[in-house]
Amino acid sequence: MSVSEELRKQIISQMQGAVTLNLAFIGISNNIFAVLNEMGKVTPDELAVKTALDSGYLDRWCDAAFAFGLLYESDGKFSLTDLGRAFISDIPGTAMPFSVQSVLSAHMSERAATLMKTGERPGERVLAERKSILSLFGPMLEAMFSGIFEQQILPNVPVYKETDQSGGITVDLGCGNGWYLRKIIDRFSHLRGFGLDSFEENINQATEIAQRDGLSDRLKFMVGDIYHFSVSEPVNLIAMNRALHHVWDKKVEVFRILKEHLKTSGSAVIWEPNWPNNRSDLRDPMKRGMAFQNFVEHVMGNHFLRPEEIEDEFHRVGMKTEVYLFANGNEAVIVGKKV
Numbered sequence: 001m002s003v004s005e006e007l008r009k010q011i012i013s014q015m016q017g018a019v020t021l022n023l024a025f026i027g028i029s030n031n032i033f034a035v036l037n038e039m040g041k042v043t044p045d046e047l048a049v050k051t052a053l054d055s056g057y058l059d060r061w062c063d064a065a066f067a068f069g070l071l072y073e074s075d076g077k078f079s080l081t082d083l084g085r086a087f088i089s090d091i092p093g094t095a096m097p098f099s100v101q102s103v104l105s106a107h108m109s110e111r112a113a114t115l116m117k118t119g120e121r122p123g124e125r126v127l128a129e130r131k132s133i134l135s136l137f138g139p140m141l142e143a144m145f146s147g148i149f150e151q152q153i154l155p156n157v158p159v160y161k162e163t164d165q166s167g168g169i170t171v172d173l174g175c176g177n178g179w180y181l182r183k184i185i186d187r188f189s190h191l192r193g194f195g196l197d198s199f200e201e202n203i204n205q206a207t208e209i210a211q212r213d214g215l216s217d218r219l220k221f222m223v224g225d226i227y228h229f230s231v232s233e234p235v236n237l238i239a240m241n242r243a244l245h246h247v248w249d250k251k252v253e254v255f256r257i258l259k260e261h262l263k264t265s266g267s268a269v270i271w272e273p274n275w276p277n278n279r280s281d282l283r284d285p286m287k288r289g290m291a292f293q294n295f296v297e298h299v300m301g302n303h304f305l306r307p308e309e310i311e312d313e314f315h316r317v318g319m320k321t322e323v324y325l326f327a328n329g330n331e332a333v334i335v336g337k338k339v
Contacts, residue, residue: 020068021102024087026061027070028096029132033080033088041077089139100140104133108296121301124246128199138177138202145241146179152326154187159237159267159335164188168236171196171261173226174243178206178219185218191236195221196229226254234263241271244310245302255313262338268314274325274332275304286330307332 027033035050036042044062048055062078065071070084086095107130115121128134154160163170167190172181175195185191197203206221226240226247238258247254258268273290276282282291294304311321314336324333 016068018102020070020083021099022106023061023065023068023070024084024095024099025103025132027065027084028087028089028099029136032058032061033084034090036071036078036080037085037088041074041079043077047078089143094143096136097140097144100133100136103130104137105292105296107133108299112296112299115299121299123301124198126299128201134199134201135205137199138179138205141176141242142179146183148327148331149180150183150187153271153324153333154183156326157269157324157333157335159269159337160184160188163237163267164190166236166265167191168263169194169231169233170237170239171229171231171235172239172241173229174198174240174246175206175221176202176241178202178209178221180239180241181219182209182213182215185215191218193219194231195219196224196226197221198223198225226257231261234266235261236263236266238262238266238268239271240268242273244270244272245297245305246300248303248305249301251313255317258336259317259319259338264338266338268319268336268338270310270334270336272307272310272332272334273304274330275306277306286328290330307334310334 024033030051030053032047032051032053035047039046039050042050044059045055047053047062048058051058062071062073065084066073066078069081070087071078072081085091087099088094089096108126111122111126111129127137170181170184170191170193172178172193172195175181175197178193178195181193181195185193195203195206197206200223203221203223206219210216210219210221227250238261244254262268273293275290275294276287281287290304297303307323307325310332311323311334314321314334319336319338321337322335324335325331326333
C-alpha cells in the first residue's frame with residue numbers, strides 16, 4: 001500500500017514545522033532574536049558584529065529563517081516577522097519553550113533509539129550532554145509553568161499563605177533557575193527561600209537572577225541533591241516541582257527526608273504531571289506531550305506518577321494530604337502536612 005498524497009502533505013507540513021522550531025532554537029540560544037528586536041533592520045554582517053557570531057553562519061541562518069517565515073528581507077537587510085518576534089524569550093507568552101522542547105525531544109529521541117537496543121537507562125546526565133539545551137532548560141520551564149503557578153496554583157493552594165503567616169524557610173528541591181521561589185517571595189513578604197539543584201548551570205542562573213533583582217537577602221541557592229542537604233533551622237515548606245518522579249525509585253528515603261526536615265505543621269508540596277488512569281486519555285491533544293515525555297523519561301530511569309501513589313507515600317510516613325488539580329486535570333499538586 002502506498003502513502004497517500006494527502007498524508008504525505010501532512011507529514012511534510014509537520015516536518016517544516018519542526019525545522020522552523022529548530023531554526024528558532026538557534027536564534028534563541030545565540031540571542032539573535034533579542035538583538036534583531038533591538039536593532040530593527042540589519043545586514044548579516046551588522047548582526048555578526050553585534051552578536052559576536054560568525055558572519056558566515058549568520059548569513060545562512062538569515063536565509064533559512066527568511067525562508068521559514070521568521071524574518072523579513074529588504075535590500076539585503078533582515079528584520080523580525082511576527083512569528084520571529086514570538087520567540088523572544090522575555091516577552092509574555094513567548095514561544096521559546098516550544099523551540100527548546102523540539103530540540104530537546106530530538107536529542108532524547110536519538111538517545112532512546114540507541115538505548116532501546118541495550119535497555120540502558122543512563123539517568124539525568126543525558127540532559128547535560130548538549131550544553132546549548134542545558135542553558136535554556138531553566139528558562140524553558142519558567143516560561144512554561146510560571147504562569148499557571150502564579151495565576152492558578154498560588155492563589156488556590158492555601159498552604160502558601162499559611163506558610164507566609166508563620167514566616168520561615170521554603171526549600172525548593174530541584175529548583176532550576178529559581179523561578180518558583182522568586183514567584184513565592186514576590187507574593188509573600190515573610191518568606192525566605194533556599195534552592196537546591198544538581199546542575200551547576202541552573203544554580204548559576206538562579207544566583208545571578210536573584211542578585212540582579214535584589215533578592216539575594218531572601219534567596220540562596222547551592223548545588224546539591226535531595227539526599228545531602230541541610231539548613232540551619234526547621235523548614236516550613238519543602239517543594240518539589242515536577243521532580244519527584246526523578247527520584248521515585250528511592251521514594252522510601254525521599255519521604256523520610258521530607259518529613260525529617262519539616263517542622264511540625266510544616267508541609268511538603270509536590271507538583272507533578274497527572275498521569276491518566278486510562279490509556280485512551282493519551283489521545284487527547286492536551287495529553288499527547290505527556291505521553292512522549294513519559295517515554296523519554298524512561299531514558300533517565302523515571303516514569304510519571306498518579307496522585308494517589310504520592311498520597312500513599314505521604315500516608316506511609318504519617319502525613320496528611322490534600323490534592324489539587326489544575327490545567328483540566330493535567331497538573332496535580334499534592335500537599336503533605338506533618339502533624
